Amino acid sequence: MTPIKIKHLTRKKSLVERAIEDGISYVEFRKLVGKLVNLNSNTGLEKNEALANYTMLNEKRMARWDKTFKVPESVQQQLLHYDREITWLVITESWCGDASPSLPIMNKLAELAPGLTLKIVQRDEHPELMDAFLTQGTRSIPKLIMIDSKNLQVLGEWGPRPAPATKMVQDYKNENGKLTAAFRESLQVWYNKDKGQRIVKELIELITD
Numbered sequence: 001m002t003p004i005k006i007k008h009l010t011r012k013k014s015l016v017e018r019a020i021e022d023g024i025s026y027v028e029f030r031k032l033v034g035k036l037v038n039l040n041s042n043t044g045l046e047k048n049e050a051l052a053n054y055t056m057l058n059e060k061r062m063a064r065w066d067k068t069f070k071v072p073e074s075v076q077q078q079l080l081h082y083d084r085e086i087t088w089l090v091i092t093e094s095w096c097g098d099a100s101p102s103l104p105i106m107n108k109l110a111e112l113a114p115g116l117t118l119k120i121v122q123r124d125e126h127p128e129l130m131d132a133f134l135t136q137g138t139r140s141i142p143k144l145i146m147i148d149s150k151n152l153q154v155l156g157e158w159g160p161r162p163a164p165a166t167k168m169v170q171d172y173k174n175e176n177g178k179l180t181a182a183f184r185e186s187l188q189v190w191y192n193k194d195k196g197q198r199i200v201k202e203l204i205e206l207i208t209d
Contacts, residue, residue, distance in 0.1 A: 013152050015129045016145065019089055020152075022126070023119025026107035030066075033059050033094045043094040044124045054095035061188070065104035069196050071112060075204060079112035085149040086207060087117045090159075091130055092142040097184055098161045099142040101191040105199045106144065116207070117149060135160060146206055156206050162198040165190060 024032070036042055037059045042051040071079070088106060092099045103120070110118040123130050123141050130139050140160040147154055161169070165187060172183050 012132050012154060015126075015132055016089065016147055016154065017152055019091075019121045019126050019129050020087060020119055020147070023089060023121050026103060026110075026118055026120065029103070029120045030062060033062070036094055043122050051095040054097060058094060058097065058100040061100035062104050065101055065196070066107075069104055069108060071108050072200065075109075075200060076112055078204065078208075079109060079116070080114075082113040082207065083115060084207070085115040086113075086155070087119060087147045087149045089145045089147055090118065090120045090142050091123050091126065091133070091145070092120060093123050096141050096160075097188065098159075098165070100188075101196060102142050102144075102159075102161070102199055105196045106203065109200070109203060113207075115149070133157060144203075144206075156209065158202060158206050162194075162202050164194075164198055 032043070033055060036052075037056050040049075040052050040056075041047060042055040044051065088110060090099075090103065090106065092103065106118055110116045121129070123139060130141075130143070133143055133145055134140075135143065143159040144157065145154060146156040146158070160166075168187060168190065169179065172179060176183075
């Protein structure tokens with residue numbers, strides 16, 4: 001391994017370690033979002049009415065996913081016997097629409113697996129971490145980084161959305177240039193119809209590879 005490669009990996013490990021220390025639980029994140037809704041505000045460096053409105057929508061969506069999503073029985077059994085010590089470090093913001101279904105599902109999976117810990121950090125508070133884990137050169141969120149809890153080695157990544165939703169986004173951008181509010185609504189409809197099945201499938205594949 002070259003000195004440059006070693007330096008790069010050491011830098012990533014340092015960023016990950018700092019972010020895990022700063023990270024909050026899903027319960028704490030939900031409390032934060034609820035507080036921001038009451039203040040008509042949002043996380044991140046940019047504060048505006050649109051992002052505050054998206055934060056309010058996400059609060060409602062996460063509450064619904066918390067209440068309605070059930071982990072399939074076969075997956076429950078798989079997670080209950082999962083014996084690796086893993087941390088899921090997730091980069092997101094309160095206004096991120098793709099996080100509203102993903103985070104509740106991640107939380108329910110993490111609650112079942114004895115060695116799986118979920119930590120959440122805000123993108124704008126950790127720009128160097130975000131830039132170390134770009135998606136096709138962009139700061140797309142949510143971004144899940146899977147880490148060995150003992151040695152802090154990065155084992156994998158996921159995000160910002162499951163593969164079928166990613167294709168929907170890419171196809172729409174290719175045809176229309178940018179995403180519209182109407183498309184974002186249709187994307188949430190897809191999430192609701194899928195009932196979290198694809199997210200579960202991809203996350204289980206991530207931890208079992």
